[in-house]
Amino acid sequence: MAAFDEGAMDRLIADAQRSTAGLDDVYQRMLTVEGAAQDPDKLVRVECSAQGVTGLHIDPRAMRWGSQRLSETILALIAAALADLEAKSAELLGDALGTGPLNLADEDNPADRHMRDARAAYEEAMDRAVAELSRIERDLDP
Numbered sequence: 001m002a003a004f005d006e007g008a009m010d011r012l013i014a015d016a017q018r019s020t021a022g023l024d025d026v027y028q029r030m031l032t033v034e035g036a037a038q039d040p041d042k043l044v045r046v047e048c049s050a051q052g053v054t055g056l057h058i059d060p061r062a063m064r065w066g067s068q069r070l071s072e073t074i075l076a077l078i079a080a081a082l083a084d085l086e087a088k089s090a091e092l093l094g095d096a097l098g099t100g101p102l103n104l105a106d107e108d109n110p111a112d113r114h115m116r117d118a119r120a121a122y123e124e125a126m127d128r129a130v131a132e133l134s135r136i137e138r139d140l141d142p
Contacts, residue, residue: 029092035085037077044070046077048085053078 031050038045043062047055062070 026092030089033085033088033092035081035083035088037080037084039073039077044073044077046074046081048078048081050085053081 033049034054035048036045036055039062041062043059045055045057046053056074058070062073065073
């Protein structure tokens with residue numbers, strides 16, 4: 001009777017996880033992307049992330065502008081910070097999924113290819129795991 005090869009099972013599991021790790025990494029990195037914008041005088045700064053506006057810094061000198069100018073500046077900076085966030089996110093996705101237009105409806109888009117590759121690697125690893133478990137079961141049966 002052959003001994004249970006725990007190392008082989010660990011390798012099978014690692015192979016299956018490796019195929020999706022790249023996408024998990026992209027997702028985790030997307031959560032850390034931040035956008036920022038500030039006025040030309042550097043008196044007001046806005047920071048944004050996937051959670052929305054995460055920072056608003058107003059130098060006390062900006063308080064002299066009056067409420068109308070300050071509110072218009074803040075709204076414009078929020079829009080600019082969100083645009084910065086979007087540009088950085090698109091760059092990150094471009095690095096991960098390739099450049100060019102990402103048409104998710106296209107059957108051969110980069111994200112779809114990555115998902116198909118990950119699914120194929122996962123299915124192959126699962127097939128090998130099932131075959132290994134069947135072999136172990138055969139070896140254990142008297």
